[in-house]
Amino acid sequence: MLVKENLQTGANGRETFVLNLGPQHPATHGVLRVKMEMDGEYVMRAEPVCGYIHRMQEKMGENRTYAQFLPNTSRIDYLSAMNYTHAFVGAVERALKLQIPPRVEFIRVITSELNRISSHLVWWGAFLLDLGGFTPLLYAFDDREKILDLLEGISGARLTYCYYRIGGLYNDVDDEFLEGTRAFVKHMRPRLDMYRDLVTDNIILRKRLEGIGPISAELCRRYGACGPVMRGSGVPYDVRRAEPYSVYPEFDFEIPVFPEGDSMARYRVRMEELEQSLRIIEQALDKLPAGPVMADKVPRVLKLPAGDYCYAVEAARGRFLVRIVSDGKEQAYRVKLRTPCLSNLSLFEEASRGMLLPDALALMGSLDLVIPDIDR
Amino acid sequence: MQTLLTFLSSEPIRLLVALVAIMSFVGANAAYLVWVERKGAGRFQRRPGPTEVGWAGLLQPIADAAKLLSKQLIVPPGVDRALFRLAPVLMMPPALMSLAVIPWGESLAARDINVGLLMIFAFGSINVMAIMLGGWSSRNKYAIMSAARVVSQNVAYEIPMLLVVITMILVTGTMNLNEIVRQQAGPFWHWNLFRVWVNPLMPVTFLIFFICMLAETNRAPFDMAEAESELVAGAFTEYSSMGFGVFFMAEYANILLGCALGTVLFLGGWQSPIGLWPGVFWFLLKLYLLVFSVVWIRWTFPRTQFYGLLNLSWKILIPVSLFTLALSAAMMKLLRL
Amino acid sequence: MKKTALEILQGLRSLLIGLRITLREFFKPAVTVHYPHETLKIPPRFRGHIELVRDPETGRAICYSCKLCERACPSDCITVDGAKLEGAKKKSVTKYILDFTKCSLCGSCVEACRDSAIRFSRDYNLAGLSKDEFVMDLFKKLEDEARAAGLREAPAAVEPPPAPAESARTAGAAAPAPLKTS
Numbered sequence: 001m002l003v004k005e006n007l008q009t010g011a012n013g014r015e016t017f018v019l020n021l022g023p024q025h026p027a028t029h030g031v032l033r034v035k036m037e038m039d040g041e042y043v044m045r046a047e048p049v050c051g052y053i054h055r056m057q058e059k060m061g062e063n064r065t066y067a068q069f070l071p072n073t074s075r076i077d078y079l080s081a082m083n084y085t086h087a088f089v090g091a092v093e094r095a096l097k098l099q100i101p102p103r104v105e106f107i108r109v110i111t112s113e114l115n116r117i118s119s120h121l122v123w124w125g126a127f128l129l130d131l132g133g134f135t136p137l138l139y140a141f142d143d144r145e146k147i148l149d150l151l152e153g154i155s156g157a158r159l160t161y162c163y164y165r166i167g168g169l170y171n172d173v174d175d176e177f178l179e180g181t182r183a184f185v186k187h188m189r190p191r192l193d194m195y196r197d198l199v200t201d202n203i204i205l206r207k208r209l210e211g212i213g214p215i216s217a218e219l220c221r222r223y224g225a226c227g228p229v230m231r232g233s234g235v236p237y238d239v240r241r242a243e244p245y246s247v248y249p250e251f252d253f254e255i256p257v258f259p260e261g262d263s264m265a266r267y268r269v270r271m272e273e274l275e276q277s278l279r280i281i282e283q284a285l286d287k288l289p290a291g292p293v294m295a296d297k298v299p300r301v302l303k304l305p306a307g308d309y310c311y312a313v314e315a316a317r318g319r320f321l322v323r324i325v326s327d328g329k330e331q332a333y334r335v336k337l338r339t340p341c342l343s344n345l346s347l348f349e350e351a352s353r354g355m356l357l358p359d360a361l362a363l364m365g366s367l368d369l370v371i372p373d374i375d376r
Numbered sequence: 377m378q379t380l381l382t383f384l385s386s387e388p389i390r391l392l393v394a395l396v397a398i399m400s401f402v403g404a405n406a407a408y409l410v411w412v413e414r415k416g417a418g419r420f421q422r423r424p425g426p427t428e429v430g431w432a433g434l435l436q437p438i439a440d441a442a443k444l445l446s447k448q449l450i451v452p453p454g455v456d457r458a459l460f461r462l463a464p465v466l467m468m469p470p471a472l473m474s475l476a477v478i479p480w481g482e483s484l485a486a487r488d489i490n491v492g493l494l495m496i497f498a499f500g501s502i503n504v505m506a507i508m509l510g511g512w513s514s515r516n517k518y519a520i521m522s523a524a525r526v527v528s529q530n531v532a533y534e535i536p537m538l539l540v541v542i543t544m545i546l547v548t549g550t551m552n553l554n555e556i557v558r559q560q561a562g563p564f565w566h567w568n569l570f571r572v573w574v575n576p577l578m579p580v581t582f583l584i585f586f587i588c589m590l591a592e593t594n595r596a597p598f599d600m601a602e603a604e605s606e607l608v609a610g611a612f613t614e615y616s617s618m619g620f621g622v623f624f625m626a627e628y629a630n631i632l633l634g635c636a637l638g639t640v641l642f643l644g645g646w647q648s649p650i651g652l653w654p655g656v657f658w659f660l661l662k663l664y665l666l667v668f669s670v671v672w673i674r675w676t677f678p679r680t681q682f683y684g685l686l687n688l689s690w691k692i693l694i695p696v697s698l699f700t701l702a703l704s705a706a707m708m709k710l711l712r713l
Numbered sequence: 714m715k716k717t718a719l720e721i722l723q724g725l726r727s728l729l730i731g732l733r734i735t736l737r738e739f740f741k742p743a744v745t746v747h748y749p750h751e752t753l754k755i756p757p758r759f760r761g762h763i764e765l766v767r768d769p770e771t772g773r774a775i776c777y778s779c780k781l782c783e784r785a786c787p788s789d790c791i792t793v794d795g796a797k798l799e800g801a802k803k804k805s806v807t808k809y810i811l812d813f814t815k816c817s818l819c820g821s822c823v824e825a826c827r828d829s830a831i832r833f834s835r836d837y838n839l840a841g842l843s844k845d846e847f848v849m850d851l852f853k854k855l856e857d858e859a860r861a862a863g864l865r866e867a868p869a870a871v872e873p874p875p876a877p878a879e880s881a882r883t884a885g886a887a888a889p890a891p892l893k894t895s
Contacts, residue, residue, distance in 0.1 A: 067821060068787035071788075128678055132596060132597065133677060134417070135420055153756045156760035156820075162817075170820060171758070198731045198734045202678070204597055204678055207681060208678065208680070358681060419743075421738075676734075677728065
């Protein structure tokens with residue numbers, strides 16, 4: 001790999017070389033290849049090449065019955081699995097016009113928010129690992145263990161929960177879960193303060209993230225970026241407020257929005273979301289009604305009436321939309337999964353022009369990409 | 377018999393024994409500082425660290441060394457053969473030679489040179505050249521980028537380091553390290569760190585010295601050379617087996633040298649605050665406290681941005697150290713010292 | 714000038730606060746479990762691979778090979794075979810193959826079974842030397858366990874049907890629900 005042979009002449013006459021941030025690289029969280037044309041340390045052009053983990057989820061939607069597709073939904077974005085299952089189950093329930101018992105909705109909200117917290121903790125730890133701070137990852141994983149233990153107690157799985165079912169839940173939650181969740185919320189708040197003192201206020205991190213990777217609201221709109229990426233650029237769009245679903249309208253929580261648009265803003269959005277998720281969980285635990293955990297009259301053989309059905313949720317990374325086109329049979333005609341990470345990644349090419357390599361990597365980390373979400 | 381004893385206590389033999397002692401001390405430390413680092417990292421992260429190999433993982437460095445030795449020494453095709461092999465060789469000797477003038481105890485210095493401090497800094501620049509040669513001769517884009525970064529980082533941080541050392545030479549009036557330690561005799565407020573009537577900003581001077589020492593040895597938060605998540609292993613990407621091992625041993629040897637220098641210049645060297653145990657013990661205690669601080673800082677902070685690092689040096693450390701130098705000179709003139 | 718000085722001092726303060734936090738964590742006990750010397754308690758609802766449930770009265774597997782689980786499985790893991798004993802009303806299971814290399818632990822089979830004849834086991838530390846070890850015959854496992862526990866002296870009470878006519882009938886009924894592979 002001779003350096004001289006790969007030199008090309010860039011647009012302004014300077015020689016550039018191609019650096020391959022290959023599919024195997026510690027900084028790209030998953031198998032993503034980014035072809036970077038570099039001028040010294042500056043990134044002239046970054047071309048992401050995805051598809052290394054394409055598993056044909058949408059095709060599998062056409063070959064499975066609706067109940068058989070449930071495990072797939074957990075594996076699209078494995079860090080935020082409950083939210084994705086919620087979207088699919090919600091779409092089918094909307095099509096079948098099922099009446100979901102309120103207890104089910106509340107438990108779905110509690111588990112989805114717990115999943116959001118665990119996903120943000122992974123993002124936080126991995127992002128700091130990219131930036132060179134190794135310790136916060138382990139503190140985050142210690143907290144995440146508690147969430148995983150709680151969710152393992154009710155569903156039996158730790159990462160790819162197959163807990164929601166069409167019409168309700170797999171099984172009811174027990175008192176151990178409710179007490180454990182309350183204890184977790186109490187434990188987590190001082191930890192959030194500790195994270196703020198150790199990392200967020202740290203001058204080294206602030207110098208590393210403030211002003212880096214500015215993304216304007218207009219750029220977000222052009223590429224369809226959503227979630228914390230967009231809320232870090234000042235656009236207050238959250239699916240839980242804009243297209244309310246489940247029982248979210250009953251809770252009192254804020255949507256954190258920061259107008260600066262740099263990596264620090266996106267970082268702060270996610271840290272604030274941790275606190276807001278804790279608030280939602282507390283309120284849901286207080287308001288949890290008794291009742292059945294499965295809708296009655298759920299048909300054994302699920303055949304959706306012919307038509308087009310959608311359901312959008314606010315997953316940890318943005319707006320996840322499931323669109324099911326049914327032709328009346330047991331298996332869907334088309335299952336479209338609109339994932340947030342693909343749109344979030346697509347603005348990387350334009351946003352990273354002219355940046356230094358470590359800054360470009362900090363930008364990519366702040367976009368919070370999960371590659372199976374991009375490739376499906 | 378008499379001639380044998382005079383022969384054995386003559387200067388060349390004493391020097392030889394001292395050098396062998398230093399080399400074995402550095403070798404043992406380079407291996408076991410890895411253990412200290414991994415155990416320390418584990419404890420900061422609330423996990424045990426290595427425990428399986430030997431009691432409390434004490435044989436882990438031996439196992440790692442055996443693993444490294446058993447690997448094939450790959451010299452990739454197309455590299456500059458002489459420089460590729462020369463680079464690790466050039467890393468260790470400067471640290472070893474500089475340690476020869478450090479006073480470990482009252483009469484425990486391999487060589488008591490009058491310009492000991494100057495000698496240390498004369499040798500200190502060679503390891504920069506070694507990393508640069510290693511990166512350049514590897515014929516690997518990542519390695520070259522990393523080598524370029526290391527050179528500019530080390531050049532930037534040598535200046536405030538030297539300014540701080542010049543301040544200390546001014547304050548103590550000598551370049552002889554043993555003499556500097558003797559001036560700090562007595563209880564601990566006699567240490568150079570607290571000599572604020574000559575240089576009111578002495579703690580700041582120590583802080584600048586410590587930061588420069590971290591940057592010179594490429595330790596976090598200034599470890600651009602080995603920024604794992606960006607450049608794989610930086611300048612050492614193409615080195616395997618003991619080539620890699622030697623680079624890491626040399627890094628720990630440099631940390632030892634930097635901490636030893638800090639102890640001698642600021643923390644009183646082998647002077648004991650309570651006059652109980654022999655000087656060597658206090659020297660090692662202070663040395664390892666500084667080494668622990670280096671490990672502590674590594675596992676707490678993220679990496680600085682490269683231009684942030686250079687900004688810190690050129691725009692903050694150099695003006696502040698120049699100011700302290702001028703201030704010390706002014707105070708010495710005023711107090712007629 | 715004054716702003717930079719203030720910024721430097723505040724920055725230094727944030728660094729010292731961070732150092733204090735990690736030093737505090739240094740003296741706290743480790744939160745890890747030293748596996749394999751120590752293990753964790755497995756929660757009751759843990760999802761290991763499935764296993765057949767024994768009927769406490771008859772001592773035999775509850776499963777009567779209705780194949781609902783086979784149809785419900787999204788990954789084509791389960792193959793069930795059964796035969797009618799002489800004088801019995803329902804079939805009894807003779808072969809229950811679970812291909813654990815494909816199983817995603819979704820629980821559709823456990824949910825589909827109307828008689829709770831299968832449940833999740835709590836086996837978590839499976840290790841094997843070849844892929845074949847993970848294509849398990851759960852019925853055979855159940856019978857081996859029964860024999861080991863002394864519940865039976867003779868070989869399994871339900872033998873695979875010897876007559877070809879019988880097996881042809883069960884083979885026809887055993888065709889799995891088509892998973893359309895277009």
